[in-house]
Amino acid sequence: MTTPAPPDLLYSETEDDLRAAVRSLLTDRGGPTAALAEAETGRPYDPDLWRSLATGMGTAGLLVPERLGGQGATAREAAVVLEELGRSVAAVPYLTSAVLAVRTLLGCDTARPEVAGPLAALADGTRVGALAVPLPTAPGGAPHGTVRGGAGLSGEITSVAGAAGADVLLVPADSGLYAVDATAPGVTVTPVTPLDLTRPLARVTLTGATATLLAEPARARTAVADALLTGAGLLASEQLGLAEWCLAETVRYTGGRHQFGRPVGSFQALKHRLAALWLDIVSARATARNAADALATGSPDTAVAVAVAQAHCGEVAVRAAQECVQLHGGIGMTWEHPAHLYLKRAKSDQIALGTPGRHRETLARLVDLPGPAG
């Protein structure tokens, strides 16, 4: 068992500044309360918030090199943005467009205008993209061949996150990876009612849809696999931010709520649960930072780092959200209190891009701990 070179698990000053800027934007826009109001509009996302975040602050292009119209930053910075988006359960297509779609395009030949064009538009946030695979798809598990055709694509993909509201869909098909304009004839995007009100899901149906080839099958496969790996690794940071909010909010609430003549947070039964959750979050941060750093540096350990982060953070976020609901008592059960948005996001995130169990199975292969024969 080899130990990789020590990763940088801390936050740089630039990353701290970026965090502060994103947080202040999200706080100005009303934080979780606004997220609830936004969820009730039925819109896939808040276009004003997206414009400020993606275009105004340039976060949509963090993963894209400057010569391709981006900011030339890395997965480390994108991870910090996702932490803040998790903390505020903001409904913006950051993970789906600025990470999954962008990373897919970066895996194609960016010298070709069919690739560079949409990439630049996603990088400056003026257009929104989505990778048309079911959200539960784990890295390495991308289904190919469900969509067929060449110039006219046909097929159906279920549970595509961020497809509703996307301008361009990146569709893996049997004959390669294609870009499909969401408004083109033969494209139907049917929203489904999601558990997570802050991340739209849709069924994408293609019937002879006009499509532009972006990559041949072999290249397409690696581009999609790489995007899913990046997405899964960075999702851990969203889960971290989400869990941090749940803990902080629960500590605040139980410190002020009085029953039996004392703050309920002074009861040891609750203290121990919150301290244990804090400990989980501390280690979630280490694994999420490790995944982000591995992705940023192209470490040979990336697949392990991502699987560890996903196996760990997926569970921690769900536990944090569940504790948040429980320790708020009745108020935690209401529609009005934002705790449910976090619970729904955490539970969906646990399934997104591979469940913790699936990531553990991946690890079994990666670190040579095979199961029993047969």
Place this chain on the structure above:
Amino acid sequence: MSGPTTSPKDGAAAARSGGTDATALDADALRRRVADLLTTHDPATTDRLDFLRARFDAGLAWIHFPEGLGGLGAPRALQQVVDQALEAGGAPDNAPRRIGIGLGMAAPTLLRHGTDAQRRRFLRPLWTGEEVWCQLFSEPGAGSDLAALATRATRDGEGDGWIVDGQKVWTSQAHLARWGILLARTDPDLPKHRGITYFVCDMTDPGVDVRPLRQITGEAEFNEVFLTGVRIPDTHRLGGVGEGWQVARTTLMNERVAIGGARVPRESGMIGLVADTWRRQPELRTHDLHQRLLKLWVDAEAARLTAERLGRQLALGQPGPEGSGMKLAFARLNQEISGLEVELLAEEGLGYDDWTLTRPELVDFTGRDAGYRYLRAKGNSIEGGTSEVLLNIIAERVLGLPPEPRTDKDAAWKDLPR
């Protein structure tokens, strides 16, 4: 024996006048100092103890300590540069696991609260391992609630020293120790935290009786220590009379760092042992054990990364609150992993290597067989503060949750129920 390269007196003067310019001591400068030491004291031909003393005197023992006290006032982060260079040069080490209590607890306390004379007397032989230290804190009636301790220290007739009477328990390594850090009550009329004084106890005093205390592993790593009319000169008091609790906090803080803060490579410790067994003996595998093993592997890797992150923060001089969490995490992991290992071993897990009562020189959590590891790990959530108490500390000091209502803080110690 070779003479010291820096005399302690000069070093202390340098420390008082601000010490070496720390910025001048980069990794290269340290490597040069190591090279000089290896030249003047070739490890191949120098006696082990002579080498260790020379290393101490060259300021390369713990470089963040002041000059003259085994250090150079250099950033702690650079210690690994020194350690690596010395190891590469074939230098002996000071067997740190044999003297963990001295290095991890007594030394930082002496540095912070000791007088110049105390630091000069104690630190060098402590670091070289010539003098082993033990921790005389816990008592039959005072464990988690350490401040309730009842061992009494009274002024002896002439007023130039103290007489100590009482009983300590669970004292690891007392059977090897030359010195003990001791907490004793000097004023029972004050509230419990205020009437305590901190001493250095001479374990060779005729009033010190160390009796082995056998534990669940069969061995006696810890002891009962009976103190009867033990004389301690006032010059062996650490900190002011009645200020023992504040001094003890330095010790306890460092205890948790020492126990929980070590840097570990992937699959080291317990998880590596069980992973090896898993790979070597496919016939033992079941689906249930596989799921549990993978979960624990992830948890162990997460804990390793957390420790790594903490280490970086410490090295940059920004200690995070993560430290108190690490001990908790490792205690749980050690227990669960060793429990899984015994279960995995099945028939072999039914056996045990040896129940003979021994008094070990050092503690090795991962030494011996799986059954031993399983039993020894039970202590990990008790020694150095129980996991329950650590959760209280995290909840109150890190998360800022309101304290439990208490009745014992302001009453005179002598009036507390026991």
